[in-house]
Amino acid sequence: xxxxxxxxxxxxxxxxxxxxxxxxxxxxxxxxxxxxxxxxxxxxxxxxxxxxxxxxxxxxxxxxxxxxxxxxxxxxxxxxxxxxxxxxxxxxxxxxxxxxxxxxxxxxxxxxxxxxxxxxxxxxxxxxxxxxxxxxxxxxxxxxxxxxxxxxxxxxxxxxxxxxxxxxxxxxxxxxxxxxxxxxxxxxxxxxxxxxxxxxxxxxxxxxxxxxxxxxxxxxxxxxxxxxxxxxxxxxxxxxxxxxxxxxxxxxxxxxxxxxxxxxxxxxxxxxxxxxxxxxxxxxxxxxxxxxxxxxxxxxxxxxxxxxxxxxxxxxxxxxxxxxxxxxxxxxxxxxxxxxxxxxxxxxxxxxxxxxxxxxxxxxxxxxxxxxxxxxxxxxxx
Numbered sequence: 001x002x003x004x005x006x007x008x009x010x011x012x013x014x015x016x017x018x019x020x021x022x023x024x025x026x027x028x029x030x031x032x033x034x035x036x037x038x039x040x041x042x043x044x045x046x047x048x049x050x051x052x053x054x055x056x057x058x059x060x061x062x063x064x065x066x067x068x069x070x071x072x073x074x075x076x077x078x079x080x081x082x083x084x085x086x087x088x089x090x091x092x093x094x095x096x097x098x099x100x101x102x103x104x105x106x107x108x109x110x111x112x113x114x115x116x117x118x119x120x121x122x123x124x125x126x127x128x129x130x131x132x133x134x135x136x137x138x139x140x141x142x143x144x145x146x147x148x149x150x151x152x153x154x155x156x157x158x159x160x161x162x163x164x165x166x167x168x169x170x171x172x173x174x175x176x177x178x179x180x181x182x183x184x185x186x187x188x189x190x191x192x193x194x195x196x197x198x199x200x201x202x203x204x205x206x207x208x209x210x211x212x213x214x215x216x217x218x219x220x221x222x223x224x225x226x227x228x229x230x231x232x233x234x235x236x237x238x239x240x241x242x243x244x245x246x247x248x249x250x251x252x253x254x255x256x257x258x259x260x261x262x263x264x265x266x267x268x269x270x271x272x273x274x275x276x277x278x279x280x281x282x283x284x285x286x287x288x289x290x291x292x293x294x295x296x297x298x299x300x301x302x303x304x305x306x307x308x309x310x311x312x313x314x315x316x317x318x319x320x321x322x323x324x325x326x327x328x329x330x331x332x333x334x335x336x337x338x339x340x341x342x343x344x345x346x347x348x349x350x351x352x353x354x355x356x357x358x359x360x361x362x363x364x365x366x367x368x369x370x371x372x373x374x375x376x377x378x379x380x381x382x
Contacts, residue, residue, distance in 0.1 A: 009106030012067040013052070015116045017103040017184045018080065019060035021096050027058055028236060032087070033138045036061070039082045041150045047075035050152045052113075053120045055139040057127065062120045062184075064107070076102055089276055103184050110159055117156055118174060119181040133175060144171055193233040195242055202228070210242040225250055278381040279325035285373045286321020290314035293369070297362055309355075313362060316351040317369060323347055324373050336378045337371055344370020 020026040027033050033056050040051060040063075049072070053064035065072070084097045107113050124136040133141050140151045145168060160170040193201075199210050206224055208216060213224055228239045229250065239250055294310040324343050348366020352359065 006073075006104055007106050009067075009108060011106070011108050013107040013113065014063075014065055014067070014072060014104045015107055015120075015183055016063040016065055016076065017060060018063075018076075019099045019103075021099045022232060023059050023099070025058045025236060026060070026083075026087070026097055027056055027138075031090075035086055036083055037138075037150060039079055039086075043075060043078045043082070044150065046070075047078060049075050050155070051140070051150055052152055052156055053117050053140045054151070055120045055123045055136075057123060057129075057138075062123060064113075064116050064120055072104075085277075105184055114156070114159060114174065115181050116183050118177070118179065119183045121175050122179075122181070141175065144168065192235070193231070193238075195238060198228070198231070198234055198238060198242060201231070211244070213243045214245065276325075276381075278377050279322075281381040282321040282325030282373050282377050283318065284321070285376045286317045286319070286324075286369070287314075289321075289369045289372060290317030293317055293362060293365060296365070297359065300359075300361065313351060316347060317366070320344060320347040320366065320370060321373055324370065324377065333375075333378065336374045340371035340374030341367050342370070343374070344368065 018026075027036070036056060037054075040054065043049075044051060048069040050066040050068060051063060052066065053062070055062045067075070080098055080102070087097055088094060107116055121133050121139055121141045124130045124139065125133050130136045133139065134145065143149055143151045144153045144157065157164065157167040157171060160174070161167040202208060202210050202224055205227065206220065208220065208224065210224075213221055216224075225239070225243075225245075228234055229236070236250055240246055243250075291314065294314045297313055298305050298310060320343065323346075324340065327339065327343070344367040347370070348363050351366070352363035
């Protein structure tokens with residue numbers, strides 16, 4: 001069946017909804033939410049769209065967004081591809097994360113704009129996730145009340161009053177009003193399996209009680225957790241409750257507890273290839289910075305340094321790039337600088353100590369290089 005053409009908005013403002021495939025969760029831990037918001041901010045600069053509101057729920061996202069320089073489908077593709085790529089790498093998975101295309105509806109007038117704005121901010125309240133929309137940290141509501149970071153708040157606030165304080169006061173009152181707003185509603189939720197049904201399925205299939213899974217051999221844990229993560233109607237919170245594993249542990253289990261998966265995947269062209277964009281950027285940055293490092297060392301020695309010494313110094317910077325590339329992304333800028341300095345110190349000290357603590361400049365430069373490599377990866381790969 002051919003796809004239905006999207007309705008174009010004359011105002012270029014749209015209410016967007018992105019949802020997980022089979023209504024599965026697309027966010028589980030704080031890191032996931034933070035990464036998606038960081039991606040919104042990143043492509044806001046590149047695609048020049050305006051965001052007026054957002055709300056990240058467990059299995060879907062709402063956006064109130066205005067198309068600007070770049071066509072909205074292209075901007076949404078950037079956002080989706082970037083998040084899915086990171087998510088699949090983060091949780092060692094493959095395949096689709098989002099359900100089909102994003103859903104959209106045009107927002108053509110101020111009345112409906114404010115309706116959608118309130119609907120988005122009240123989503124966590126109506127879903128029973130909070131008793132107060134101000135306490136839900138994954139929506140744009142608090143950007144209006146406190147300090148805007150990703151959202152253009154001026155456009156909406158001026159609809160309430162020209163004076164900022166009065167506008168915010170009326171904005172708060174409006175967003176807390178009871179209502180029956182309905183905008184791009186989520187479909188009826190899939191049937192959920194009970195704890196008893198899940199336990200029975202695992203007992204029948206693997207002959208093990210879920211309560212004892214933590215004491216089972218690693219290979220059995222892998223099989224059962226993989227089965228439960230793919231089981232329709234079974235939530236991660238249920239699995240965590242039934243097994244005693246944390247939600248984050250369940251997501252990351254294969255990576256943390258099966259080192260041979262990592263060893264297998266690092267081979268080029270192999271299944272689960274770990275040579276990600278971040279890895280390539282970090283290794284290349286380390287190699288290039290290594291060239292600058294050996295040139296500096298050669299000049300400081302009065303052009304007397306041995307070739308093996310210079311190669312070892314360059315190779316140390318290459319290893320630094322590899323280590324930082326393996327560490328994974330999705331950190332804030334301050335954490336990027338701190339981690340880069342730490343890795344730079346550790347890797348550079350290995351070379352510094354092996355040379356009898358003779359080249360302190362190269363040691364200190366290594367710390368700086370660690371920060372630079374982390375920042376380059378943060379800027380262009382994460």
